[in-house]
Amino acid sequence: MQYTANSLENHWMPFTGNRDFKADPRMMVKGEGVYYWDQKGGKILDGSSGMFCTAAGHCRPEIAEAVYKQLQENDFAPPFQNGHPGAFELAQKVCRLTPDGMDHVFFTNSGSEAVDTALKIAMAYHRTRGEGQRTRFVSRERAYHGVNIGGTSLGGMVKNRETFSGVMPGVVHMRHTWLEENRFTQGQPETGAYLADDLQRIAETYGGTTIAACFVEPIAGSTGCLVPPKGYLERLREICDAHGILLVFDEVICGFGRTGKAFAAQSFDVSPDIITMAKALTNGAVPMAAVAVQDKIYETIVNAAPENAIELFHGYTYSGHPTACAAGLAALEIYEKENLFERAAELSPYFLDRVFSLQDMDAITDIRGYGMIAGIDLAPGDKPGQRGTQLQKDLFWNGLHVKFTADTGIIAPSFVAEKEHIDQMVEILRKIIGGK
Numbered sequence: 001m002q003y004t005a006n007s008l009e010n011h012w013m014p015f016t017g018n019r020d021f022k023a024d025p026r027m028m029v030k031g032e033g034v035y036y037w038d039q040k041g042g043k044i045l046d047g048s049s050g051m052f053c054t055a056a057g058h059c060r061p062e063i064a065e066a067v068y069k070q071l072q073e074n075d076f077a078p079p080f081q082n083g084h085p086g087a088f089e090l091a092q093k094v095c096r097l098t099p100d101g102m103d104h105v106f107f108t109n110s111g112s113e114a115v116d117t118a119l120k121i122a123m124a125y126h127r128t129r130g131e132g133q134r135t136r137f138v139s140r141e142r143a144y145h146g147v148n149i150g151g152t153s154l155g156g157m158v159k160n161r162e163t164f165s166g167v168m169p170g171v172v173h174m175r176h177t178w179l180e181e182n183r184f185t186q187g188q189p190e191t192g193a194y195l196a197d198d199l200q201r202i203a204e205t206y207g208g209t210t211i212a213a214c215f216v217e218p219i220a221g222s223t224g225c226l227v228p229p230k231g232y233l234e235r236l237r238e239i240c241d242a243h244g245i246l247l248v249f250d251e252v253i254c255g256f257g258r259t260g261k262a263f264a265a266q267s268f269d270v271s272p273d274i275i276t277m278a279k280a281l282t283n284g285a286v287p288m289a290a291v292a293v294q295d296k297i298y299e300t301i302v303n304a305a306p307e308n309a310i311e312l313f314h315g316y317t318y319s320g321h322p323t324a325c326a327a328g329l330a331a332l333e334i335y336e337k338e339n340l341f342e343r344a345a346e347l348s349p350y351f352l353d354r355v356f357s358l359q360d361m362d363a364i365t366d367i368r369g370y371g372m373i374a375g376i377d378l379a380p381g382d383k384p385g386q387r388g389t390q391l392q393k394d395l396f397w398n399g400l401h402v403k404f405t406a407d408t409g410i411i412a413p414s415f416v417a418e419k420e421h422i423d424q425m426v427e428i429l430r431k432i433i434g435g436k
């Protein structure tokens with residue numbers, strides 16, 4: 001092995017320009033509340049809750065203590081044919097937050113695994129009901145459903161797909177919901193519900209009885225916060241019901257308060273059959289994700305198997321890991337004690353007004369937002385993504401962390417942020433974008 005002291009070479013960084021980063025590293029060496037600190041001691045306001053994870057702010061002692069205690073008590077329990085109390089307790093707590101009738105939770109370690117798990121649950125459900133011909137899946141352009149093979153296949157962001165052309169077959173994409181006429185709309189756009197009829201057209205083209213499930217992010221997050229037009233999700237629900245298609249909400253970003261309620265399903269008052277969740281489940285402290293399913297799905301699959309048999313041949317060594325469960329329980333307790341979902345709902349109008357105050361800037365071509373998430377599109381530079389990449393670095397060295405996807409910045413502060421933190425974020429954005 002080649003070894004050079006202090007070399008950054010060995011770590012192959014994910015979704016990162018490795019050469020560019022290693023030439024000018026931006027390390028986050030400490031986190032507390034709504035701040036990070038860089039390797040030079042600079043204080044950085046966290047404008048994106050890391051990557052939409054730290055709803056309650058960084059380094060909460062309650063979570064650190066719960067994790068430490070768990071590691072001393074029981075560091076690992078095999079999750080197949082054995083259990084540990086934390087997983088059952090956390091599942092119960094998650095089910096207190098999910099929509100009615102959605103009382104079963106399967107744990108995974110990442111949003112990507114949650115999505116692939118949801119795909120397999122949908123397949124198993126239909127097969128158990130004698131509808132194994134439902135092998136097709138529908139998703140959407142500009143969607144992000146993680147990076148495993150299933151999620152890559154469902155995804156609709158070209159850079160994430162084009163290298164991996166041999167992904168899972170049988171996925172059909174609806175159009176995305178970005179419309180020119182809805183630029184600079186705060187909240188749900190008035191127009192665009194008709195785009196849900198793409199699902200109806202797909203059902204008519206391929207046969208509704210061949211489709212297992214339709215996957216959507218209620219708010220498409222990673223592509224830059226595309227808020228669903230009014231009536232859009234409702235229409236998807238109707239079409240799914242008409243054809244026996246399962247509706248899956250991928251709430252990896254939306255879940256746990258980002259939209260002002262526990263789940264976007266509740267904010268938009270549309271009940272999916274399956275919800276995938278991750279990110280804020282443990283406040284980002286320990287990797288963990290989950291898939292919640294309607295009772296009919298769990299009961300169908302479980303009751304169909306012989307008494308002492310495994311019902312679903314699926315699971316991960318680290319499904320419901322004790323440390324992750326301890327972190328999840330502590331995080332949910334903080335959310336409840338501090339009414340953080342309500343706080344997110346209260347803070348949202350201020351947050352959105354302040355972010356939308358940037359719309360007079362020439363460099364900004366669109367702003368969208370809902371709850372505690374907003375997307376800002378910049379006019380691209382010479383090549384797509386170039387401007388966003390540079391801006392992310394400039395913001396960092398000027399004290400603000402924002403997650404960028406190409407030329408779109410996604411602002412999503414933690415719910416413990418104060419109004420003055422939001423003011424500071426917007427001031428830094430104005431100054432640095434204005435300087436470009």
Ligand SMILES: Cc1ncc(COP(=O)(O)O)c(C=O)c1O
Nearest residue numbers: 110111112144145146250252253
């Ligand atoms: C909607 C959605 N699904 C899935 C994922 C993948 O999650 P992970 O990166 O934890 O695998 C993400 C990540 O941002 C996401 O936003």
